Amino acid sequence: MFRPASNESGFFDRTSVEVAPALLGARFTRHSSLGDVSLRITEVEAYLGVGEDPGSHSFRGRTARNAVMFGPPLHLYTYFTYGMHVCANIVCSPEGQASAVLLRAGEIVAGVEYARSNRGEQVTNRDLARGPARLTKAMGIPLSDDGADLMGAVYTLELVDQVQDVGTSVRTGVSGPGGLAEYPWRFFIPDDPTVSPYRASVPRRRT
DNA sequence: GCTGCGATTGACT
């Protein structure tokens, strides 16, 4: 059952839309000095590359921020948003192409106490990593881990418990011209309580 | 150099 992710088979050379559903059920672990934290992935979203996906950070080409997306697969891409939140992605596609899978939600299956110390003592197990920014906070993933190796000393990914029944829907929180919300690139485990509640993208009001 | 806004969350009505 233990199957550490590697790219020997070229599995991660495929696009994020192909890889994303296969990551559901996988175990993603961060090894820290305070102990390991493991996540069972229950919800992801796929983002494609230059000129392919108007909702992707890489749509307009390579920049300092998204450089890691253009690098080799099986690396971590982190970014900072809304002035306060960190989100984490798994880079896919061969080097030079930019596609990534956003980790939207999961269930903390090891290191629950560590996760709770990051999120707050009142937070229920179900809510610890229910949402992309909650997930990174629970696991203690810092923005500075952008580009980290997912087969390395700090992060590991194990393709275990892969699910057969995959739910799909339009992506959350993505807005803009051209009907971005129509891309059905959100994948989740149906009826799993840790899947984040769907919120349609709402244009922000001015003050 | 300046400005608008985002792959969100938590607090509040």
Next chain:
DNA sequence: GTCAATCGCAGCT
């Protein structure tokens, strides 16, 4: 259901 917080990036002047 509504809304503020908060800051780096990208696009424009």
